[in-house]
Amino acid sequence: MSSSQKVVVTCRVNGEDHTVLADPRDTLLELLRDRLEMTGTKEGCGNGNCGSCTVLADGVAVCACLVLAGETDGLEITTVEGLTANGTRHPVQQALIEHGGTQCGFCTPGIIMSAVALLNEKSKPTDAEIRHAIAGNICRCTGYEKIVRAISSAAETSATARAEV
Amino acid sequence: MNDPGQIDWSQKNSVVGKPLPRVDAGERVEGTAKYPADMALPGMLHAKTLRSPHAHAKIKSIDTMKAAALAGVKAIVTSGDFHDVPVGATIPMGEAGYDMWMVSVINIARDKVFWVGQPVAVVAATDPHIAEAALALIDVEYEALPAVMSIDAAMAPGAPAIHKHVITTGLEPPAQVPSNVCSRSVIERGNADDAISSAAASAAIDTTIDTGHQGYIEPQAMLAQVDSNGFAMVWAATQGQHTTELMISRMLDRPQSRIKVVPVEIGGGFGGKISIHGEAACVLLSEMTGRPVKMVMSREEVFQGGSGPPAAARHRIEVAAEADGTLTAIKGLYRQDCGGLPGLPPSLMMQASAALYQAPNLHLEGYDVVTNKPRTEAYRGPGGIQAYFAMEQAMDSLCQKLDMDPVEFRKKNAAVTGSTMPIGTPFPSIGLTTILDAVSKHDCWTSPLGEGAFPRGRGFGLGYWRGTSMTSACHISISGDGRPMVTMGSADISGTRTTMAQVAAEQFELSIDDVLVTMGDTKSVGYSDGAAGSRLARTMAAAIVEASDKALAELRTRAGRLLQTEPQTLTYERGVFRAPGAAQGGASISLAEIMQATLTDGAILETGVSTKLPLGVEVAAHVADVEVDTDTGQVTVLRYTAFQDVGRALNPTAVEGQIEGSVVQGLGWALTESFDYGDDGRLRNASMLDFRMPTALDVPPVEAVIIETPVPDVPYGLRGVGEVPIVPVGGCVANAVARAIGARVPQMPMTPERVLKAVKGR
Numbered sequence A: 001m002s003s004s005q006k007v008v009v010t011c012r013v014n015g016e017d018h019t020v021l022a023d024p025r026d027t028l029l030e031l032l033r034d035r036l037e038m039t040g041t042k043e044g045c046g047n048g049n050c051g052s053c054t055v056l057a058d059g060v061a062v063c064a065c066l067v068l069a070g071e072t073d074g075l076e077i078t079t080v081e082g083l084t085a086n087g088t089r090h091p092v093q094q095a096l097i098e099h100g101g102t103q104c105g106f107c108t109p110g111i112i113m114s115a116v117a118l119l120n121e122k123s124k125p126t127d128a129e130i131r132h133a134i135a136g137n138i139c140r141c142t143g144y145e146k147i148v149r150a151i152s153s154a155a156e157t158s159a160t161a162r163a164e165v
Numbered sequence B: 001m002n003d004p005g006q007i008d009w010s011q012k013n014s015v016v017g018k019p020l021p022r023v024d025a026g027e028r029v030e031g032t033a034k035y036p037a038d039m040a041l042p043g044m045l046h047a048k049t050l051r052s053p054h055a056h057a058k059i060k061s062i063d064t065m066k067a068a069a070l071a072g073v074k075a076i077v078t079s080g081d082f083h084d085v086p087v088g089a090t091i092p093m094g095e096a097g098y099d100m101w102m103v104s105v106i107n108i109a110r111d112k113v114f115w116v117g118q119p120v121a122v123v124a125a126t127d128p129h130i131a132e133a134a135l136a137l138i139d140v141e142y143e144a145l146p147a148v149m150s151i152d153a154a155m156a157p158g159a160p161a162i163h164k165h166v167i168t169t170g171l172e173p174p175a176q177v178p179s180n181v182c183s184r185s186v187i188e189r190g191n192a193d194d195a196i197s198s199a200a201a202s203a204a205i206d207t208t209i210d211t212g213h214q215g216y217i218e219p220q221a222m223l224a225q226v227d228s229n230g231f232a233m234v235w236a237a238t239q240g241q242h243t244t245e246l247m248i249s250r251m252l253d254r255p256q257s258r259i260k261v262v263p264v265e266i267g268g269g270f271g272g273k274i275s276i277h278g279e280a281a282c283v284l285l286s287e288m289t290g291r292p293v294k295m296v297m298s299r300e301e302v303f304q305g306g307s308g309p310p311a312a313a314r315h316r317i318e319v320a321a322e323a324d325g326t327l328t329a330i331k332g333l334y335r336q337d338c339g340g341l342p343g344l345p346p347s348l349m350m351q352a353s354a355a356l357y358q359a360p361n362l363h364l365e366g367y368d369v370v371t372n373k374p375r376t377e378a379y380r381g382p383g384g385i386q387a388y389f390a391m392e393q394a395m396d397s398l399c400q401k402l403d404m405d406p407v408e409f410r411k412k413n414a415a416v417t418g419s420t421m422p423i424g425t426p427f428p429s430i431g432l433t434t435i436l437d438a439v440s441k442h443d444c445w446t447s448p449l450g451e452g453a454f455p456r457g458r459g460f461g462l463g464y465w466r467g468t469s470m471t472s473a474c475h476i477s478i479s480g481d482g483r484p485m486v487t488m489g490s491a492d493i494s495g496t497r498t499t500m501a502q503v504a505a506e507q508f509e510l511s512i513d514d515v516l517v518t519m520g521d522t523k524s525v526g527y528s529d530g531a532a533g534s535r536l537a538r539t540m541a542a543a544i545v546e547a548s549d550k551a552l553a554e555l556r557t558r559a560g561r562l563l564q565t566e567p568q569t570l571t572y573e574r575g576v577f578r579a580p581g582a583a584q585g586g587a588s589i590s591l592a593e594i595m596q597a598t599l600t601d602g603a604i605l606e607t608g609v610s611t612k613l614p615l616g617v618e619v620a621a622h623v624a625d626v627e628v629d630t631d632t633g634q635v636t637v638l639r640y641t642a643f644q645d646v647g648r649a650l651n652p653t654a655v656e657g658q659i660e661g662s663v664v665q666g667l668g669w670a671l672t673e674s675f676d677y678g679d680d681g682r683l684r685n686a687s688m689l690d691f692r693m694p695t696a697l698d699v700p701p702v703e704a705v706i707i708e709t710p711v712p713d714v715p716y717g718l719r720g721v722g723e724v725p726i727v728p729v730g731g732c733v734a735n736a737v738a739r740a741i742g743a744r745v746p747q748m749p750m751t752p753e754r755v756l757k758a759v760k761g762r
């Protein structure tokens, strides 16, 4: 572990292309947090067990701490920062606020990304499907119920919004 | 200002008591809330900690030369760089103070290491990878000593004494030689042995509780910057900014006036972030290098000795009753594992464990024991879930022997307001009977259990915790637009900014959007104790009420002057002072107008300090339905209902959130969470995969039943909320399991293996 030589990494995050110098040992999580200064994605464990670093890679929820920065070229990465468009929050974000689904907030960005991935796949998930989708995200504060309620109501809001379009 | 029109101010408590969303929820869901790990300053260095690989060893020498020579390494500190805090040193906190020697030793080992993971040196480098690489270049010569890894091993005759200065207190005649037993505490009333031997029915259980962990998702993180005048700024995810300042000051032997601690967002604490875990080292490293220094612990560090877990325990409880169910005796033997350094004597926990019952005969005897595990730190109602795991199982066994309904049994023997507590003083307002009445009428208790593929059981369990009060302070200033700005001296770990905004809004009769509540740094607001012990909402509300009253009085004086009316004759409503007859077109003035007209008269800046609130009595009663797979030993919790008297719910959503989260933490420890230490003192499951905290798939929806019986002499009648809902969980689930399988599981967590063993042993 002596090399401090940097490598050039290109990636696309929240619709924007970036070319940065990174440490070859950097994970996608470090790339986002330390090189791109997007700290919304959190590190709770660094080895794939807590889900607080969840981001979307081509729409699929992945643990950013398990992906090497060098492997992200060509992937479309979405982080929690990419969900609020023109000041309008994603329905999952809004529902978590309203249902008390965020307490300390440390798990929250990861939970949101898992939920968004679910709702992109399934517009009307059951509670069991919601619990399954966030089973890789550990929350120590809420006991999950308010999160499940929030995601379920966000699904309904999104469905209504779609129906109105 | 916002239109307060939707709020019905004719009712008192118009904002208080409403299930409003958190005032800081937006930044949490958008990912902009800043925790210390998210912060960066120009020129910032990264600190990493070298930790002991031994559970017990002498440090013979530390050579940092090679590490210091690594390109990018800027400074290294070891114990010699810190002030030598003597055994017995304390800092102010509550009645007993806080053990400052312990704080210093969990931050840096001196001469000896007492557990795997104890810090030995801290490196600052330009990059975290370099700091990490430098750790491997530090040469530490250890002389390994025999490690003591369990309560039994520590108490065994001839066990190697871990600390020379630990001589058991509370023994008659006084102990003379060092041992691993720090103290013996006894609480005695009547004659428990006689009562048990002559009782119509008695029951006993001998329990073992493994070490668990608070499990906050945010590993400890901090950032320090010392300027060229030696003034230190520290950004910390702490439960108490003033406590952090005191601890840094004592560890570095420098005046508090040279340290400013800024509390930032905290990703869960639950007791584990009261003490500092590296902040003092970061200040030193920043001073040595002239650069900001950040430290972020890894998850492995958090689990492997970098933070204190709650105590493992072995509790034996024996209880006895007359044939009609009248409880006659409680006898308890409590042994708690405080880890590598002496902890608090167990007497508070012992009293709490027996507090909910009126028993004429008591013999409670407790020991706290040192082992070569990380020094324990607080966790939600410290010691409570362990003690009630034993107490409630003993009581449940007794109910089974008496063939008595567990709730009726509790009703018969419940402590009531004025009954004698184990310490011998009368119980303050308690409300247990109200809770029990609510349980016996609730569907979770009266509905049939239903059939499943495997045996099912319904368990009942109580829990008690004595919340603290201590000191809370706030400042309220009135901004130029008339809005009250509240600065709290305490950190927000549970939504306090929201509930306190509700209190301030209520006091000023404004919308919650028109008050701002922030956590103050230690140089901008007066001393407050930390957010711990279920004390903060009650005491901070009292401080806010005081400061609001003073601010409104000053506003009234100014309003009187401006309206040329006697201030006392003015009426105040929803941000407006009115002169008599204002309804008929008389004069009135808003807070905004007052401030605009009197800005140059000087600030309105008022303080509120609460130091003398009565202690909080917290009581919870839980009901669990479980199904036990008798082939695998797997316990599935089907339904869980938690009853709690909160005095008054400032914000029902926040209260439910505390209860639901607390119960799920309890379910984790009850069923799966266990630190697995090897004989060498290494934690074998220092990851979130192997230390199994509940996921959304593992737990049912928890129903919180909130009961509100306001407490006299406390603003809004508040009780503490956050700690007690974890206390009954272990016992409640154990009782459900026992009723399902017809056998007791005396170990916590009740892992499939242990449950299966109980099934086989029936």
Ligand code: FES
Pocket: A042, A043, A044, A045, A046, A047, A048, A049, A050, A051, A052, A053, A054, A063, A064, A065, A066
């Ligand atoms: S930080 Fe990536 S899963 Fe925990």
Ligand code: FES
Pocket: A101, A102, A103, A104, A105, A106, A107, A108, A138, A139, A140, A141, A142, B217, B267, B268
């Ligand atoms: S809100 Fe704290 S971990 Fe989920």
